[in-house]
Amino acid sequence: MSDAALTLRVSGLRASAEAEAARFPALLARADQLAGTVLLGEHGRRRAGMGDDFWQYRPVQQGDSRRMIDWRRSARSDVQYVREREWQIAQSVMLWVDGAASMRFASEPGLPEKADRARLLALAASILLLRGGERVGLTGSALPPRRGRVQVERLAALFSQDGAEDYGAPEARGMLPHSRAMFVSDFLGDFEPVRAALTKAADRGVRGVLLQILDPAEEAFPFRGRAIFESVGGTLAHETLKASDLRDKYLERLAARKAELAQICATTGWQVQTHRTNASPQSALLWLHGAISGGRVT
């Protein structure tokens, strides 16, 4: 019964993600880091190297083996040529989508939960990346980066699993050096794991984007009167007699958290963006597209 429900959820998530992804051209991630990830992909590096596509003929230089000479071209002239192919590379993009309880929150019935929006955006971006020939996977060891349509289904299946913990911490293990990464979370929990993950990623030459997904209520704090605030998982609680007085302080802390995110991103070369669940997901996807495809949107 639960398997059936899960299947239904997976297919629903995938359908809506496909719908989102269909609106964009194929995303070709820029691969400006060559070293490390040498597996061939469809990205021409605009230099000679290993690949399938013809790049140029050049005269034989010293050190070229005889086997490399293109006899057909050389026969038309007196000089011997070597046929070079364009060096192609496939980028790996590592995803981490926060599935913790804090993401399963929507302040109003009409709004999607943060987790829904996060999965939708992550999967849409994955589809774009996969369509562009990139390799997409999850950080950690659950799903290494792979290519192809099948990977979409695997991603969707893994996204649909809810985490048990109250606040999620980014998984920084298993990141391929010089790959790209995308972390989607609300970043409301403890900040130290985030800082550690980003520092570790930066150490490995991984660059990427942080997408902070927030509910409108989390940015507006429209509460008054006496209240006990509880985290979704129930592990944290805070009681106040006058919630309206708390608003300014809360907003201050939220702004401080955003500033921290911006600061750590500036340090590590990552990009950060905040997305509210009442905003259109397309704008966030557009930003993701831009940010991953070449850092043109900064």
Added chain:
Amino acid sequence: MTLGPIGFAAPWLLVALALLPILWILLRAVPPAPVRRRFPGVALMLGLKDEDSVTDRTPWWLLLLRMLAVAAVIVGLAGPVLNPRDASEARETGPLLVVLDASWASARDWPEKRDLLDAMLAEAGRDGRAVALMRLTDPEAPVFQAAETWRSRLAAASPAAWAPSEAQMEDATAVLGAEGFETRWLSDGLARAGRANLLEALEARGPVTVFESAAPIFALTPARIEDGTLALTVQRAQPGAAREVTILAHGRDPSGTPRVLSSATHTFAQGEVQGEVALPLPAELRARITRFEIAGQSHAGAVTLSDDSLKRREVALIAGRDDREGLELLSPLHYLERALAPAADILDGALTDILPASPNVIVLADVGTLSGAEQAALLDWAEAGGTLLRFAGPRLAASDVSRSEEDALMPVRLRVGGRTVGGAMSWGAPKSLAPFAEDSPFAGLAIPDDVTVNSQVMAQPDPTLADRVIAQLTDGTPLVTRKRIGQGQVVLFHVTANAEWSSLPLSGLFVQMLERLAISSAATLPDAEDLIGTTWQPVQVLDGFGSLQDGGTLPGVAGEALVADALGPDLRPGLYDGPDRRIARNVVGAEDVLEPVTWPARVPVEGLARPAEAPLGGWLLAAALLFLTADILASLALSGRLIPARAAALFAALMLIAPDAQARAAAEQSQAALSSEVTLAHVLTGDARVDDTARAGLLGLGQTLFFRTTVEPAPPVGVDLERDELAFYPLLYWPITPDQPTPSAEAYVRLNQYLRSGGMILFDTRDADIAAFGASSPNGAKLQRLAAPLDIPPLERVPQDHVLTRTFYLLQDFPGRHAGRPVWVESAPADAEQIEGMPFRNLNDGVSPVVIGGNDWGAAWAVDARGNPMFPVGRGFAGERQRELAYRFGVNLVMHVLTGNYKSDQVHVPALLDRLGQ
């Protein structure tokens, strides 16, 4: 248990008040319950502190509010009573006599006295004492009965408009009987003879307590005329502090509406008991005054009625010739003006101009022939009560007026020429007056010797002559004759009004004779001797509260008693109508003086006010409810859940803003809609099927009207006769069912109003298939009962030329679902005749208020929502034709209602064409 003026029915409940401090501590520890909210952002809030840590506990004022609510509940349940009756008073068990002055002076405080009496009786009833009531204005032997018996009669008791006379006080003393009893005397505070004796007699039988109001009593003595202005005397019984009183003069304004015509104020100085008030008023206004009243004093002593003595009569003088300008002493009116000016208002002018002013008297001095119009107008005026006074003279003597047959405006027939005695050319000496006969209005007047008559017009001897002579000469020839015309009279002096024919106008007798003829008013009250043998009928009498009641049912009063006797049950204060004049008997006479009663020091005197028991429990519980409501709002406000809109809604619910205000607004709106369109209506019978049929019928008729005519009615309306306003509907369709409720009297009033103001009711007994018109069917009998209170004119069958037959269609038959019963409408006037050459008579001017039939038109007209007929009519094509005729009847009916007899005006078409020259 009592605390000050407050007693408690269940004082032990107050012990619960001791729990309040405990409650205080308990309530104080419980802050308002928080709201639990899921919020992921809580991670950011950890460690934040509230700024205001005091609100942690319930604020003290909220606690106080709750304490007050609880205290109010406790005290309210303990049954507090304000001014409880002191049960510790020694209970009397003997019989109790309550003596009431019940005079006009008691009337002002009568409600208080009645309340006091009620309380006394209730108390006596609880104590099981026998009680007797004695009214000194109508003393009867005291009958001791159960207090409740008296109490049930208390509402009907009212003070008399007179004061107990000495004789009545003596009667009261005489009937007291021998047994002992306690006496409570509700006095009116005025001294009068016999009080001391009665007090002694009462004290001999038991203790006496006097109850008296401390408020001053004011009285008004009859108005009199001093130097041409009205003067009144205001009195008060006790010389108290300075006080201002307002005297109002009531009367009818020219349109006949009773209103205050004038008012004046008098300020009593400190210690002053009597004051004069002058009311300068024009004679015209003065004649309209019916009574004077001290404002705010609702008793008969503060009212004084005005009678004829205040009225100056209006006398119009008209002379037959005005050709002797300058010779004033020879003017025919000079002596009349001199005689009447002090006592009457004199009008000058042409006869036709004066008559509309309706003077009391018109004097025609030597006027012979009157034109036909003048004659008719004078006759009408005289029949309505005017006095026409005619003087003879050369013109009258020369004219043919009343010569061969008696003129309507002459008391006798006149012989040609008249006669002259004692002149230079005659043998006889001037004639003097014979003594007046006993039945003459001049009876008793002394005749001066020097009054002689030289010339006169002579009366024809007629059978009636002897009755009409009221003064004659020594030789028996009539000098003054009189004839009654309707309510008025015509009086003829057979001499001139100047000194030409006699010396009568020069004498004082002339003035007296005019007074006796009530031509100039007598300002003084007649003596008792003057009135012996006359009977005076009360017109309006005063009750004790000073309001006027119709006196027509009271027996007449002998004249001598009217002016001489004291007021009492047989002679009530009021206005009396007698021969020639009206006399008012007022409660306080011109010479009466009010004096306060002085009770001996041994008699305890108490005020009227007795603090009433007032249970306070209800108020306290209501206050507790209010406190709790405020507590709800305050608690909501504290927990931040008091959103202004919700608070407003809560307040609206609390205030219970009258829901009928909205209903009324809706009703007004619908009334506006009804009045802006023609709306057909049917009377709701209570039978759902009949009502639905009627509604559908009017809907079908309305559609027909819409398609065929310019009448575009709104959807039909069912009318509840008891509640709905009828004025908006031109036509009411009233189907009769045998068991429908009969409308109430108010509904009939409105129905009659509706019929008189041009509405029409179509009665339909719906039984023409089985019964003829009349009470032969249940519906017919019901119609008879329903219509009996209605203002319905005589009816007739619709005649061939009734306007209903041609208001839109030409019809001779008015079938509905049934065909055959004649239809009845208001009958034509009896004098309607068919003019030669006209197609029909000129019938009723207006709309027949009812149309009565039994053809079940509603069923014939009825259509369902799709416009299809609901009921079959007849068979086949003939049936459809009948339905069509039914619709045509409906169209004609509505047209008749809306256009009246417009189509009848076709009778004028030939005349109009003729006038147009065609």
